[in-house]
Amino acid sequence: MPLVLTCPRTSPCxxxxxxxxxxxxxxxxxxxxxxxxxxxxxxxRVAWGDCDPAGIAYTGRLPWFALDAIxxxxxxxxxxxxxxxxxxxxxxxTPFVHLSMDFRAPVTPRHRLMCEVWPSxxxxxSITFSMLGRQAGEVCFEGxxxxxxxIADQFKSQPAPKDLREIIAPLLRSS
Amino acid sequence: MPLVLTCPRTSPCxxxxxxxxxxxxxxxxxxxxxxxxxxxxxxxRVAWGDCDPAGIAYTGRLPWFALDAIxxxxxxxxxxxxxxxxxxxxxxxTPFVHLSMDFRAPVTPRHRLMCEVWPSxxxxxSITFSMLGRQAGEVCFEGxxxxxxxIADQFKSQPAPKDLREIIAPLLRSS
Amino acid sequence: MPLVLTCPRTSPCxxxxxxxxxxxxxxxxxxxxxxxxxxxxxxxRVAWGDCDPAGIAYTGRLPWFALDAIxxxxxxxxxxxxxxxxxxxxxxxTPFVHLSMDFRAPVTPRHRLMCEVWPSxxxxxSITFSMLGRQAGEVCFEGxxxxxxxIADQFKSQPAPKDLREIIAPLLRSS
Amino acid sequence: MPLVLTCPRTSPCxxxxxxxxxxxxxxxxxxxxxxxxxxxxxxxRVAWGDCDPAGIAYTGRLPWFALDAIxxxxxxxxxxxxxxxxxxxxxxxTPFVHLSMDFRAPVTPRHRLMCEVWPSxxxxxSITFSMLGRQAGEVCFEGxxxxxxxIADQFKSQPAPKDLREIIAPLLRSS
Numbered sequence: 001m002p003l004v005l006t007c008p009r010t011s012p013c014x015x016x017x018x019x020x021x022x023x024x025x026x027x028x029x030x031x032x033x034x035x036x037x038x039x040x041x042x043x044x045r046v047a048w049g050d051c052d053p054a055g056i057a058y059t060g061r062l063p064w065f066a067l068d069a070i071x072x073x074x075x076x077x078x079x080x081x082x083x084x085x086x087x088x089x090x091x092x093x094t095p096f097v098h099l100s101m102d103f104r105a106p107v108t109p110r111h112r113l114m115c116e117v118w119p120s121x122x123x124x125x126s127i128t129f130s131m132l133g134r135q136a137g138e139v140c141f142e143g144x145x146x147x148x149x150x151i152a153d154q155f156k157s158q159p160a161p162k163d164l165r166e167i168i169a170p171l172l173r174s175s
Numbered sequence: 176m177p178l179v180l181t182c183p184r185t186s187p188c189x190x191x192x193x194x195x196x197x198x199x200x201x202x203x204x205x206x207x208x209x210x211x212x213x214x215x216x217x218x219x220r221v222a223w224g225d226c227d228p229a230g231i232a233y234t235g236r237l238p239w240f241a242l243d244a245i246x247x248x249x250x251x252x253x254x255x256x257x258x259x260x261x262x263x264x265x266x267x268x269t270p271f272v273h274l275s276m277d278f279r280a281p282v283t284p285r286h287r288l289m290c291e292v293w294p295s296x297x298x299x300x301s302i303t304f305s306m307l308g309r310q311a312g313e314v315c316f317e318g319x320x321x322x323x324x325x326i327a328d329q330f331k332s333q334p335a336p337k338d339l340r341e342i343i344a345p346l347l348r349s350s
Numbered sequence: 351m352p353l354v355l356t357c358p359r360t361s362p363c364x365x366x367x368x369x370x371x372x373x374x375x376x377x378x379x380x381x382x383x384x385x386x387x388x389x390x391x392x393x394x395r396v397a398w399g400d401c402d403p404a405g406i407a408y409t410g411r412l413p414w415f416a417l418d419a420i421x422x423x424x425x426x427x428x429x430x431x432x433x434x435x436x437x438x439x440x441x442x443x444t445p446f447v448h449l450s451m452d453f454r455a456p457v458t459p460r461h462r463l464m465c466e467v468w469p470s471x472x473x474x475x476s477i478t479f480s481m482l483g484r485q486a487g488e489v490c491f492e493g494x495x496x497x498x499x500x501i502a503d504q505f506k507s508q509p510a511p512k513d514l515r516e517i518i519a520p521l522l523r524s525s
Numbered sequence: 526m527p528l529v530l531t532c533p534r535t536s537p538c539x540x541x542x543x544x545x546x547x548x549x550x551x552x553x554x555x556x557x558x559x560x561x562x563x564x565x566x567x568x569x570r571v572a573w574g575d576c577d578p579a580g581i582a583y584t585g586r587l588p589w590f591a592l593d594a595i596x597x598x599x600x601x602x603x604x605x606x607x608x609x610x611x612x613x614x615x616x617x618x619t620p621f622v623h624l625s626m627d628f629r630a631p632v633t634p635r636h637r638l639m640c641e642v643w644p645s646x647x648x649x650x651s652i653t654f655s656m657l658g659r660q661a662g663e664v665c666f667e668g669x670x671x672x673x674x675x676i677a678d679q680f681k682s683q684p685a686p687k688d689l690r691e692i693i694a695p696l697l698r699s700s
Contacts, residue, residue: 047246048258049239049408053612054677055263058399059621060592064224064585071222083223084284087578088230096584100625106680109259152579155631224583228437229502233574234446235417239410262403271409275450281505327404330456397596398608399589405613414574421572433573434634438580459609 040076042069044113056106063099066143069115070129077167092161093152094127101143111135119168120175125149125159127168130175215251217244219288231281238274241318244290245304252342267336268327269302276318286310294343295350300324300334302343305350390426392419394463406456413449416493419465420479427517442511443502444477451493461485469518475499475509477518480525565601567594569638581631588624591668594640595654602692617686618677619652626668636660644693650674650684652693655700
């Protein structure tokens with residue numbers, strides 16, 4: 001687990017025009033990756049309030065960012081249904097049973113955080129997402145996240161709903 | 176202080192194509208408003224994890240969203256310098272001395288939260304921002320936020336730096 | 351709005367034995383203040399992750415702490431019913447319609463944050479709480495917070511329930 | 526990874542007197558466990574605002590709670606030095622390189638969350654903490670968390686400082 005040991009607070013932006021311009025170039029639209037064949041990437045705007053006195057994003061914020069990215073993955077692949085709509089409109093819950101993250105380099109507000117998300121395993125009633133979080137092209141963290149499908153108002157396990165399974169299956173990849 | 180009393184969890188999206196399409200149409204670029212003459216609007220993606228068991232964004236999250244919008248205002252008007260860069264690169268701090276918010280309608284993940292921000296008062300060493308938070312065109316909250324300028328590493332009051340004053344002054348409006 | 355301008359990151363603990371011992375002495379039990387005649391004080395353990403790169407608690411965390419204190423006030427005065435139990439067990443919601451805070455001095459992890467909370471106004475269907483947040487005896491912030499009573503599952507205004515009114519009324523004070 | 530599938534929102538308190546009384550009984554003082562021979566347990570007051578629309582603590586809050594517990598472990602074992610004091614007063618940083626959590630049962634505001642923390646591995650320049658989070662005696666999550674020791678202002682790896690090593694070593698246990 002190598003931790004990149006350059007001082008994150010003063011590292012220059014990559015490129016000559018500053019983080020703002022770079023962000024504009026890097027920004028990827030959140031459109032379904034089955035159409036574009038491009039990986040799905042969710043962008044996070046890391047801000048001052050996400051950082052701790054070490055000047056880097058607080059570790060406790062990183063799983064939160066990762067979850068935001070998974071929620072955005074659902075939104076992008078279901079016509080706008082994130083966890084909120086799945087639960088309230090369709091009575092489908094997907095609580096987490098596991099998460100694991102390795103932190104490779106500090107996350108800072110100097111660049112947008114680009115979270116690449118993809119489903120890496122689909123069980124009968126569970127789904128695992130994998131994630132790479134990058135800033136300016138450098139991997140900051142990797143993670144895996146496993147959820148189970150439940151009938152939301154009963155908090156009871158259920159198989160992955162058929163329409164979701166059909167969306168997920170073609171996007172599965174191991175790494 | 177009228178509170179809109181429709182059930183926020185089930186209110187339909189305005190328009191026939193769902194919140195996702197609406198979001199695409201509503202999205203405004205965050206470019207300096209001196210060029211465009213348009214108000215500066217920061218978009219917040221309200222998510223499941225921002226909501227409480229009442230199914231609406233938790234009150235404690237709303238000042239956080241508002242602060243994100245003010246930070247984004249700084250970024251958009253200074254070539255990318257948010258609070259992080261102002262503090263670490265320029266030794267300028269702007270701690271808050273006051274905030275006030277009125278909540279008019281619940282905030283939910285059904286629409287992006289569009290935060291209109293503008294400077295409404297510029298004192299010798301302080302700045303007040305005003306804000307309107309809207310979803311699908313409806314005002315969800317209003318707020319005012321006052322910060323003082325300090326020399327960051329001394330935590331000591333200072334007049335508003337000249338270049339920032341020149342950026343802020345032409346954008347001042349009372350409401 | 352005076353802001354205390356000493357460097358918060360290095361201010362010594364008051365007393366010779368460090369913040370840990372001081373905390374032990376300061377800790378007040380959260381028992382109903384009608385019995386003790388003492389003000390209700392909720393203690394917050396400010397931590398590293400609550401602080402921003404300026405080394406002080408991020409402004410966005412302070413309304414959150416304040417809300418935690420109000421929730422704790424409800425718990426302490428209703429036999430354990432915080433917002434969660436009021437909503438889920440009793441179908442009573444108390445959404446916020448207003449909050450206002452003045453920040454007097456930075457909040458840091460060097461001392462516990464002691465939030466004194468009291469009801470300062472009880473309307474037909476609304477309640478206002480006032481708050482003083484202190485560290486080591488010094489006022490860090492003041493605030494007022496107004497909520498309305500609603501029938502939770504209808505999101506519809508209602509008068510303050512009688513048993514709650516009887517709990518609140520004797521504790522009202524203006525400042 | 527068994528997930529407990531009872532509805533968390535309505536599960537009765539264990540015991541006849543409600544969660545508030547139970548909390549009083551369960552509360553453990555945070556004193557060094559070398560003296561007491563008892564495991565170190567950090568208590569978290571789960572609140573309304575920590576919960577999502579499913580009525581349980583949002584997954585994104587659970588790593589945050591876990592980190593609070595590790596910070597509290599440091600405070601309790603070093604005479605009050607949490608991450609804040611270690612970094613600012615002693616120039617010792619302990620950034621995370623890994624975290625892993627398994628979620629066994631939902632966390633709710635119905636009980637205090639009791640986080641048992643202990644060091645489970647001490648490398649030359651790293652430390653791993655293990656954790657069990659329980660509510661009303663039931664395990665809600667398990668986790669492991671690995672940090673490296675760094676010279677804070679250089680963001681450069683260093684061996685575990687000798688005095689910290691002496692505190693940690695006698696408390697090591699594998700499970």
